[in-house]
Amino acid sequence: MCSQILYDVVVIGAGYCGLTAARNAAIEGLKVLLLEGRDRVGGRSWSSNIGGYPFEMGGTWVHWGQANTWREILRYQMEKDLEMSFDFSKGVNHFELGSMQGSVTMSHKEEDELLASALKKFTNVDGVYGRKTIPLPHVTFRNPASISLDSQSAQDRINEIATTLSPQERTVLEASILLASGGTLETTSFHEFMHWWAMCGYTYAGWLDMLITWKFRDGQSTFARKFFDEALATKRLCYSFNTPVSHIHDTGSSVNVTTRNGQTYRALRVVSAMPLNVLGNVTFDPPLSPGKQAAIATGHVNQTAKVHAEISNPDLRSWTGINYPHNQLNYAIGDGTTPAGNTHIVCFGGQHNHLDPEADIETTKRAVTSLFHPAHYNGKHVEIERLVFHNWSEDEFAKGAWFFPPPGLVSRHLSDMRERHGNVLFANSDWALGWRSFIDGAIEEGTRVGLQVRREIVELQDTTRSNL
């Protein structure tokens, strides 16, 4: 059936959003074609198995507070396949803070208190840490008082509270903000940060729990493949990898999707599940609305560099660290023990002090080793056994990491980004209502448009039947 000339729906992009839309449409009876530019599913989430150990190149952590993701984890009965990133049961068991004031270590309890104190000051716009201002984060700007937060950058907000912050608080606060946004303090929307904070339950404990605690023991890709396999089992899904789309033409009654290699596919509906930063790769006829074009021209600001390092010292399993503002990797945690017995450290940098990890391996190694001051390890430098990374900024199908908006983008263009364009529906985590930027937001969006497409196709079928 994959050669058929008219699909019910063509889904462009096999990240979680496209996978969800394609899967739901297929299990609900539609004929689906899934086109993907890469040679794999998962989009900006992908685990690379090296030596029997899954390194997470992109989206990693999940939590039961993330509705769409968790619904799928339970549905696939994968809740037992999760493990914690942190293990503070043995080894050095400390937090290392490198800053302009030098390098110190402290207990994880002290780390938590320091971060909680800093984040509480940053988020306390209303005396109740944002609860009044963003009472129900899925309804964007439900409280009109929240709109002005989107004209502020993180830097603007820091300026407001600067006198209340200790030097250590300021260091960990700025590093935490940049860990979320992957931009600079000036290009980070304060509202979006507050939206994350609200989603996490307005507490630092929730922040840690939801953002960086639970991951799949065998890698995030095991989860993505469940969606794909379920869709395939319906026998109503066709797919083509290595098939970037270049042009989309909506004739009014159907849509022609032309790939970069010149093939054209036809469907009653198209789901564009491409991220904001790559939508400009595709031309549309008729052209997109001015609002959508403006959103694409603005783009998001997240240029996170995520670097995995295998380090020979097993005691560092219980290490966490921040080194800011001069290091190119600002935030890192001990994330696992590899089969070789080495500690796996995952490190994050962003647009601030940007690092292209592949550009100069010695520079990248130095950015990792600089997280560990020899004074705390008997005068020894850490030894790197392996580096693993994927440069999402240079990836033509990503052009950045997870979505993070500059000030103004969400207040000006959230509805533009979400808007359909004739028979083309736009779905992506980048404009989800809840866990925007997360795997969860991708599934939220794939669910939304999947349902919409089914309703429309069923209506078309009913109309056709009643015309016979």
Added chain:
Amino acid sequence: MCSQILYDVVVIGAGYCGLTAARNAAIEGLKVLLLEGRDRVGGRSWSSNIGGYPFEMGGTWVHWGQANTWREILRYQMEKDLEMSFDFSKGVNHFELGSMQGSVTMSHKEEDELLASALKKFTNVDGVYGRKTIPLPHVTFRNPASISLDSQSAQDRINEIATTLSPQERTVLEASILLASGGTLETTSFHEFMHWWAMCGYTYAGWLDMLITWKFRDGQSTFARKFFDEALATKRLCYSFNTPVSHIHDTGSSVNVTTRNGQTYRALRVVSAMPLNVLGNVTFDPPLSPGKQAAIATGHVNQTAKVHAEISNPDLRSWTGINYPHNQLNYAIGDGTTPAGNTHIVCFGGQHNHLDPEADIETTKRAVTSLFHPAHYNGKHVEIERLVFHNWSEDEFAKGAWFFPPPGLVSRHLSDMRERHGNVLFANSDWALGWRSFIDGAIEEGTRVGLQVRREIVELQDTTRSNL
């Protein structure tokens, strides 16, 4: 098609669990019959519209931390239809605590501090408020240290910490526990309470947010009807209300479901979505496993009495109260303002000091008015304009409110309750893994068995085809 002789699946029970299973099966192409003993959908959740105001007779509150519920709210784009139960913006704006020490009022901030302090002492079994003991609540007894909590009752745990509690802390703690369980302190499993606590993020703020904050402006039933309407639109759903099932006979190749009025329906699979406490109403051939029978014989302990009162004083909108242990309604909050301008108060009692609200209306009225000590209201008694309630304990299709287990039931029989019985699959919030007892758990369970049934039916169809 509703007269067809062999369905793919018969779903028994049109609460959220049965609705979800039936809806998913129908939209995924199966032929479904939904049988319901009542004259409505929603099960133990149901809003009664009186004078244009929805009184929630059963399950009410939802939150974005509840995965399955929230996924559906977003899917049906109902996030804008929610409102907060609390409104502390005007009126008396206090918490009233009636106890053996008399009656006092305090600010809501003091209320929160008192409750948080008491709950922290109760839940702090490991120095981190249960995080270590129940690190991932969906994986029951993941940490073996949690098993022993299920042999403790709430009373046992209170005995352990009694010397650390102030009299006020003890009062609000006991009332809070009974608000959750609807049993007595002796019949309340401490583990189940800790499971709730973990689901709420191990904090009192999360507890309030998740359990009692957001509800549907137009009533919970508007949500349930979305499931039903979507299933109906497929034209693959047949249904019959007022049709209690009395007997289920699994022949091996199909299942015969006999109703109380003597009709028999046949299906390849049956989903039993009845609550634990009513499963004993149905006979099974072959008989259920000893484990399942033991679970049914034990039953759950929740005999919550939920009573709505319309009270003429609009200033009480911002009132909350506990009156324990002598009042028959222990916990209440201002929950809305009715079209008549009266304050709507929702009040809870349970097995402790049990009240059958319809038995003697004067007694019920007194249980409401006793929540308000005249000393705090210029010497006046509150005036009740209307009482609204449904006695779930006397309801033959509920025999109690939401599931709450006595000590031992979950550790002994959770897997028994979840186990299938030949071609009959058992799904109910009562044995969900996550938000067990909640609407969310019902959707979790309906989703689980819905997927399982589809897989099996598709496999049967494939086998049939390959045999042709």
